[in-house]
Amino acid sequence: MIIQVVAFALIVTMMLGLVRAIKGPKVYDRVLAVNMMGTKTVLLLAVLAFIDDRPDYLDLALAYALINFIGVFAVLEFFRTRESQLVIAETDDTGEASDEAPGNEGGK
Amino acid sequence: MVEILNIFIMLMLVITALAMVSSRHLFVTVMLSGIFSLLIAASFLLLDAADVALTEAAVGAGISTVLFLGALALMDVEETTRGVRRIRMVSLIVVAVTTIFIVHATFYMPAFGDINAPIHQHVAPWYIQHVPIHMDIPNIVTGILGSYRGYDTLGEVFVVFTAGIGVLSILGDPIKNRQHRPAHNRGLRHYLIPRLVGRMLIPFIILFGLYVQFHGEYSPGGGFQAGALVAAAIILYALLEGEDKALQVIPMRVLYIMMASGALLYGGVGVAALLMGGNFLDYSVLASTPVAGQQWGILLIEMGVGLTVTGVLITIFHAFAARSNL
Amino acid sequence: MEPWIPFQYIPLIPLLGVIAILLGARISDNVREAATLVTALLTAAAVWGLAPAVMAGQRFEWVLLEQVVPGIPLAMQLEPLGAMFAMLAGSLWVVNSVYSIGYMRGNKEKHQTRFYVFFAVSIAAALAVAFAGNVFTLFLFYECLTLSTYPLVSHKGDAKTIKSARIYLGVLISTSICLFLPAVIWAHSVSNGAFTPGGVMSEVLSGPAVGLMLGLFVFGIGKAAVMPVHRWLPAAMVAPTPVSALLHAVAVVKAGVFSITKIVIYLFGFEFLFSQESVSWMLFAAMTTIVLSSLVALRQTNLKRMLAYSTIGQLSYVVLAVSVLTPLAEVGAALHMVAHAFGKITLFFAAGAIYVASKKTELPQLAGIGRRMPWTATAFTIGALSMIGVPPTGGFVSKWYILAGSFQSDNYMAIATLILSTGLTAMYFLPVVYSMWFGREVDGPMSDHREAPLPIVIALMTTAALTILFFFFHGPVKAMESQVLLGAL
Amino acid sequence: MDVATTLGWLAAILMLIGAFFTFVGGLGALRMPDFYTRMHAASLTDSAGPIFILIGLMLISETWLVAIKVFTILVFLLITGPTASNALASASLLAGNKPGLANDQSEAE
Amino acid sequence: MLWVELYHYWVFAILLMIGLFGVIAKRNLVKKLVGLSLFQSAVFLFYITMGKVDGGTAPIVGMTDSTDVFSNPLPQVLILTAIVVGISTTALGLSIVVRIKEAYGSIEEDVIHEKDRAE
Amino acid sequence: MNLIEHLPVLQVILPLLSAPFCILMRGHMLAWAIAVVASGAAFAVSLSAASIVADGATLTYAVGGWAAPYGIALEVDAFSALMTMIISGASLLALIAGMASIRQQLPEEKQSLFFAAWLLAMAGLLGISVAADAFNIFVFMEISSLASYVIIAAGPHRKALGAVFKYLAMGTIGATFYLIGVGLIYLMTGTLNLDDIALRVANVSDPHPVLLAAGFITIGLALKAAVFPLHVWMPAAYNYAPHVVSAFIAACATKVSLYVLFRFDFTVFQPNLSGHEFQFGHFMMPLALIGILFGAIVAALAKDLKRLLAWSSVSQIGYIVLGASMTSEAGMTSAIIHMFNHALAKGGGFLIAMGAALYYTTTRFSNLAGLGKEHPWLSGAFVVIGCSLIGVPGTAGFISKWMLVNAALEQGGLGIFIIAVVVFSSLLAVIYVWKVVELFYFEPRPEGASSNAVVVKTPEKLLFMMVVMLVAAANVWFGIFPGEPLALASQAASMLTGGAL
Structure with missing residues (x-):
């Protein structure tokens, strides 16, 4: 029974994260939220493996953990190449002018 | 209990989807689509589809996010124009009408999870009953995928293969594209900790990929998921150490050969069966007993799938990266 | 009495001639023209070779393809009406070839090879029309004829020509697709569509449907130029004169009236039509066309355009004769096809000769030309008299039979029309003839010119002679036509 | 109480603690005023939550294989979570994104 | 409780329509692609939903008691293939978008139309 | 090993497995040779299957x-044999004729990829044609679609990209709609095999979900088949694709979708939905009629040869749908035979556009004037093929129009209206074909018009002209001796409508 409560708590936390991901306001907030939700999903899968009594689901949880990690790196790399975009990215969905910062497409 | 979890996840799915479409910041959309993939994968797991959940996570949250970011690195992340009002109205009407039709028809569909629905009565029980007999492997999904519907899976491999050569053909050879750009790409060198940790993890990811590949008959997984994982590891390497290094480790020639040989391995198994007197893809004739033949066949074709998928995904990543300097 | 070459292979002769012409053109122009002439002679010989068998009452059937579309064979047949048309087309091709050589050379036209090639193809198509064994086959080759004459009409290739050629093709194709094709399909769906003596429609069709189907045929066969689908004929005047001669006298328009005649006699059966109230409109259409076209011809100042409108009227004589629906009138229709062919080709040859020699095309310019070009003027006079129907020309014979046929059925409307149109024809031809001989010469494009080149003169004198000869020796045609009626009755 | 029951209770307590941390982390990520504080809340509990929950799960594992798998997941999460947080924070800093509280200017939310 | 039996299908319908709306109404090409993949995901969910059996478990024999009820494996097999097709389409679409961006300097449909018309 | 027995699968795997070899080859000649050999082999297989x-x-x-409901079955009957003949034949001829054009339009390093994608597109289409499994059709549909996007995107003009993106979006929507429909059927019957579905769908108590499935499948496939008004992706895609691709795709791609559509609507759904063919007919017929006229009108206004041909396709697809929407055996026969005849005519038309572009670089009318004088054989072939598009007697196009009108006559009063539309659109066809003919023959070559962008080698030119002449001759041959394709078509039609009527 306890384990179901844990799953429920995880789901609720995911919802909180989702709200943060949608609200922003900065891209970093969203990345943070995505990362957080990734971790929670991993936990949820692990918990589910025990609820369903299917230990093979744990493989999935492991895969999720790895993939989530790679996703964060892709985002970092994206930031690196798009530093010009970061300033814009601070604005929320109303979308400010997109040429605020001088273009630095080539990275460093 | 699981039902309640499911309702929550479905709710989150709808919210995420709405946010994805309505957000005007493309980066946000891509991030949300990553979340969407995680959520829908969790939902798949709740619905007993372990293999699908693994695939969706690897593809949706992993590969697809990387690709979208790679493309976004090249373009404005703001959506600058609103749709024409007329078009939006027309779309809304189309969408509304279709929804009404679908919802209307749902009232006449079998209830969710009803074991007496025709879908659970006709073909599926035969599979569940016969996979242990015909090929003696625990994962029924792998059995159907590899043998009963092996021809579909062959098609799937060729879809991936087509995507690979398509992206290459449309974006051009990564090596040639890279030559036109200054060699400044060093990867994430100035992020010391992530780089170290990442490097440490790469062998584990590949190892795990191989486990998924060869353990696919016993647990969720198989060639495609393994391919995606291994490719993800290589992509991680490219992100950390830079494109050029990744291309030195696995050069384009090798990738070409991987793409082609995976597809050919799969087809070759089929043709071999044909030459040995069976029908195309009839693995039973491959070994002394039909069951052993089936097992060998599935193992081989899964390897073919894995090879092609790995090759194609890495190739696609390189092709995008060479353009966008990711 | 087997003909020396089976009738179904005759259309192949001009087609083989095409190859000869193409090959000959590589060697020299002379060889090419020789090839044309030889082909024409061969064709004529082959067609005339059919005559004895036909006169003896023999009929031939031949199926090229069992099912060209499901249920319908591509069939050929030899019967007197078709044989007569084939003989007409085949023999006039010889004369026309001689004339063409003179005309094309005299005028230094371009693309002469193309001209000869499509001329031969057109003749082949016309012959195939003559031998068609069912409505569908007729339609098929009718379309081939339309398409193969298009390059001839648009021969000159300048903007005006293209526009006129567009009208030519547009009217003929649209009538044939919109009206002729549905009629063909209709005919085939209710019967087998095969041409049978006495007709096949009497058992499957009745009431207004008969009139409707006949209407589809008459107006669908745009080549017969019944008003209001006559527009293409004046437009086609832009073609070189040999083509006009071919179009107006031999292959094209005659293919139109031939098709109508053949359909009336062999598909409907005129006895059957005679009993149908709903077909009387055909008579009125023909009468209207005759009178109106004569009135329009009166107002023309261009020689070839005048001839074109004259043709429209003369063709409707044939339609009129057919729609009178009496045996004598049917004979008259056949005779008129031949007589008009001779007369009209003579007139066009003369018009072309005048153009080659003097570049004159307008009526007022022709004053006094008879003194410079006596042969041409003589031929023109003979042709004009034949059009009016003055003895001793072929035109008189055919009109006589049509009149007689009309009296047979007490069809006073037809008689009145014939008399009226004779007067009108005289009104537009006689002043021209008069001014050619007696008018005072006016300045034209070329002030000093002589008679046209020899091949032209030979050709036009031949046809003029034929026009007169036909007055005396129309017996064979009459005999053949009687055979048709014999079968039909 | 035999060993299994004791372990069960222990696991339940650990998991509840973990769930609590997780939830609080989520709450913090939602309610904190600026990015760095939000990150602080999230990343701390991103480590604490899994530790408790997964150890709890290990305790109720039926076989050693399962326990090892859970442990592997835990290790991975412990390695990757902080790394990702670190990378994210440094990326944010490098981009010139100052902590809001330090400059005494709170972010509009 | 009708809705408990059917709400999965309704979620499918809603997701499908959100995706379809994204493809048709949005003018940004990347947005269209996102809509497209959303649209496809909805169909995946539909297939998986109909394969679920009450009280069933994932169709992997041997790990648990053999008396278990298994959910229908066939839709899962189909969707595995369909997911692969989906990612292939997305990759191809993205590569075309990248080329469009290079050729036109924009990924907004309206701008592209204008540039085409100006040609 | 009895090869005859394996013909259905050989049909697909020969080109499919040749594709990977293509990308392993360095140098385009080898890749080209593989593609030609694979197409030739597929064509041979389809011929022998057709004869059986x-x-x-x-x-x-x-x-x-x-065995069938558990495994995946392949089925070759008269209909699919006809389709495979069209597909592999079109591919073979286009490849042989297109050597010079490919050299002109594609950079050398992309050529091996291009040929691989070409083979995959063909294999996908062939796979659809022989499939007897609803989901298998989807998989091969995606192979062919993805590969088609790739080869169309190889077009040199940047507009090709926009066109392909539109095609990709709409094509994916179409395929996904199809997938939804298949899912619904599977939900209600529990099987994916087409024959098995037809058998079991009769027992489905409630027709609503089946009706919804029919709707999704019909709309999805109509999207892929570019049935009016879902054609918007097609003209641009055909227009900006590499010329050789236009010739291949225009000849067969949309027809394969129609093939699947007819399969489903005439055999699979019939047992359950009473009067379904009636609904289908009344839904599709107005669209077909409007499409016929609309396509022809836009084609008549076009100023570019390829654009003209593409819009003419919108119109011609209307004929196919119109024939089918009469839901009679005669109508179906006309639809199927028109697939064959239109493939001949339209493929030939695009081949000529390719030839024109080879000599004059573009296919814009302003640049094509005077082609008749400089390249008489090419323009002569266009006249023949144009006649076939119009439906002039003695050409293949006429046969299908004849069958169509005949079928319409069976429909009574409505038939007269249909005939009127067909006749009118034929006149429009005369207009747009003749516009080109006059352009070729009567307008002088414009001053300073560009020409000969690429040096055409003699053997390439010979091959090209040979193929063009062959296609033109085939247009005439099948207009006079339509026996074999007509036999297959009527066989297929009686099979399709046999269950319904």
Whole structure:
């Protein structure tokens, strides 16, 4: 029974994260939220493996953990190449002018 | 209990989807689509589809996010124009009408999870009953995928293969594209900790990929998921150490050969069966007993799938990266 | 009495001639023209070779393809009406070839090879029309004829020509697709569509449907130029004169009236039509066309355009004769096809000769030309008299039979029309003839010119002679036509 | 109480603690005023939550294989979570994104 | 409780329509692609939903008691293939978008139309 | 090993497995040779299959040795044999003729990829044609679609990209709609095999979900088949694709979708939905009629040869749908035979556009004037093929129009209206074909018009002209001797409508 409560708590936390991901306001907030939700999903899968009594689901949880990690790196790399975009990215969905910062497409 | 979890996840799915479409910041959309993939994968797991959940996570949250970011690195992340009002109205009407039709028809569909629905009565029980007999492997999904519907899976491999050569053909050879750009790409060198940790993890990811590949008959997984994982590891390497290094480790020639040989391995198994007197893809004739033949066949074709998928995904990543300097 | 070459292979002769012409053109122009002439002679010989068998009452059937579309064979047949048309087309091709050589050379036209090639193809198509064994086959080759004459009409290739050629093709194709094709399909769906003596429609069709189907045929066969689908004929005047001669006298328009005649006699059966109230409109259409076209011809100042409108009227004589629906009138229709062919080709040859020699095309310019070009003027006079129907020309014979046929059925409307149109024809031809001989010469494009080149003169004198000869020796045609009626009755 | 029951209770307590941390982390990520504080809340509990929950799960594992798998997941999460947080924070800093509280200017939310 | 039996299908319908709306109404090409993949995901969910059996478990024999009820494996097999097709389409679409961006300097449909018309 | 037995699967795997070899080859000549050989082999297989099934037999094949509802079955009957002939024949001829054009339009390093994608597109289309499994059709549909996007995107003009993106979006929507429909059927019947579905769908108590499935499948496939008004992706895609691709795709791609559509609507759904063919007919017929006229009108206004041909396709697809929407055996026969005849005519038309572009670089009318004088054989072939598009007697196009009008006559009063539309659109066809003919023959070559962008080698030119002449001759041959394709078409039609009527 306890384990179901844990799953429920995880789901609720995911919802909180989702709200943060949608609200922003900065891209970093969203990345943070995505990362957080990734971790929670991993936990949820692990918990589910025990609820369903299917230990093979744990493989999935492991895969999720790895993939989530790679996703964060892709985002970092994206930031690196798009530093010009970061300033814009601070604005929320109303979308400010997109040429605020001088273009630095080539990275460093 | 699981039902309640499911309702929550479905709710989150709808919210995420709405946010994805309505957000005007493309980066946000891509991030949300990553979340969407995680959520829908969790939902798949709740619905007993372990293999699908693994695939969706690897593809949706992993590969697809990387690709979208790679493309976004090249373009404005703001959506600058609103749709024409007329078009939006027309779309809304189309969408509304279709929804009404679908919802209307749902009232006449079998209830969710009803074991007496025709879908659970006709073909599926035969599979569940016969996979242990015909090929003696625990994962029924792998059995159907590899043998009963092996021809579909062959098609799937060729879809991936087509995507690979398509992206290459449309974006051009990564090596040639890279030559036109200054060699400044060093990867994430100035992020010391992530780089170290990442490097440490790469062998584990590949190892795990191989486990998924060869353990696919016993647990969720198989060639495609393994391919995606291994490719993800290589992509991680490219992100950390830079494109050029990744291309030195696995050069384009090798990738070409991987793409082609995976597809050919799969087809070759089929043709071999044909030459040995069976029908195309009839693995039973491959070994002394039909069951052993089936097992060998599935193992081989899964390897073919894995090879092609790995090759194609890495190739696609390189092709995008060479353009966008990711 | 087997003909020396089976009738179904005759259309192949001009087609083989095409190859000869193409090959000959590589060697020299002379060889090419020789090839044309030889082909024409061969064709004529082959067609005339059919005559004895036909006169003896023999009929031939031949199926090229069992099912060209499901249920319908591509069939050929030899019967007197078709044989007569084939003989007409085949023999006039010889004369026309001689004339063409003179005309094309005299005028230094371009693309002469193309001209000869499509001329031969057109003749082949016309012959195939003559031998068609069912409505569908007729339609098929009718379309081939339309398409193969298009390059001839648009021969000159300048903007005006293209526009006129567009009208030519547009009217003929649209009538044939919109009206002729549905009629063909209709005919085939209710019967087998095969041409049978006495007709096949009497058992499957009745009431207004008969009139409707006949209407589809008459107006669908745009080549017969019944008003209001006559527009293409004046437009086609832009073609070189040999083509006009071919179009107006031999292959094209005659293919139109031939098709109508053949359909009336062999598909409907005129006895059957005679009993149908709903077909009387055909008579009125023909009468209207005759009178109106004569009135329009009166107002023309261009020689070839005048001839074109004259043709429209003369063709409707044939339609009129057919729609009178009496045996004598049917004979008259056949005779008129031949007589008009001779007369009209003579007139066009003369018009072309005048153009080659003097570049004159307008009526007022022709004053006094008879003194410079006596042969041409003589031929023109003979042709004009034949059009009016003055003895001793072929035109008189055919009109006589049509009149007689009309009296047979007490069809006073037809008689009145014939008399009226004779007067009108005289009104537009006689002043021209008069001014050619007696008018005072006016300045034209070329002030000093002589008679046209020899091949032209030979050709036009031949046809003029034929026009007169036909007055005396129309017996064979009459005999053949009687055979048709014999079968039909 | 035999060993299994004791372990069960222990696991339940650990998991509840973990769930609590997780939830609080989520709450913090939602309610904190600026990015760095939000990150602080999230990343701390991103480590604490899994530790408790997964150890709890290990305790109720039926076989050693399962326990090892859970442990592997835990290790991975412990390695990757902080790394990702670190990378994210440094990326944010490098981009010139100052902590809001330090400059005494709170972010509009 | 009708809705408990059917709400999965309704979620499918809603997701499908959100995706379809994204493809048709949005003018940004990347947005269209996102809509497209959303649209496809909805169909995946539909297939998986109909394969679920009450009280069933994932169709992997041997790990648990053999008396278990298994959910229908066939839709899962189909969707595995369909997911692969989906990612292939997305990759191809993205590569075309990248080329469009290079050729036109924009990924907004309206701008592209204008540039085409100006040609 | 009895090869005859394996014909259905050989049909697909020969080109499919040749594709990977293509990308391993360095140098385009080798890749080209592989593509030609694979197409030729597929064509040979389709011919031998057609000869077997012409008398109504059906070749079935159980892939993997698993019997039908459990494994995936392949089926070759008269209809699919006709389709495979069209596909592989079009591919073979286009490849042989297109050597010079490919050299002109594609950079050398992309050529091996291009040929691989070409083979995959063909294999996908062939796979659809022989499939007897609803989901298998989807998989091969995606192979062919993805590969088609790739080869169309190889077009040199940047507009090709926009066109492909539109095609990709709409094509994916179409395929996904199809997938939804298949899912619904599967939900209600529990099977994916087409024959099995037809058998079991009769027992489905409630027709609503089946009706919804029919709707999704019909709309999805109509999207892929570019049935008016879902054609918007097609003209641009055909127009900006590499010329050789236009010739291939225009000849067969949309027809394969129609093939699947007819399969579903006439055999699979019939047992359950009473009066379904009636609904289908009344839904599709107005669209077909409007499409016929609309396509022809836009084609008549076009200023570019390829654009003209593409819009003419919108119109011609309307004829196919119109024939089918009469839901009679005669109508179906006309639809199927028109697939064949239109492939001949339209493929030929695009081949000529390719030739024109080879000599004059573009296919814009302003640049094509005077082609008749400089390249008489090419323009002569266009006249023949144009006549076939119009439906002039003696050409293949006429046969299908004849069958169509005949079928319409069976429809009574409505038939007269249909005939009127067909006749009117034929006149429009005369206009747009003749516009080009006059352009070729009567307008002088404009001053300073560009020409000969690429040096055409003699053997390439010979091959090209040979193919063009062959296609033109085939247009005439099948107009006079339509026996074989007509036999297959009527066989297929009686099979399709047999269950319904």
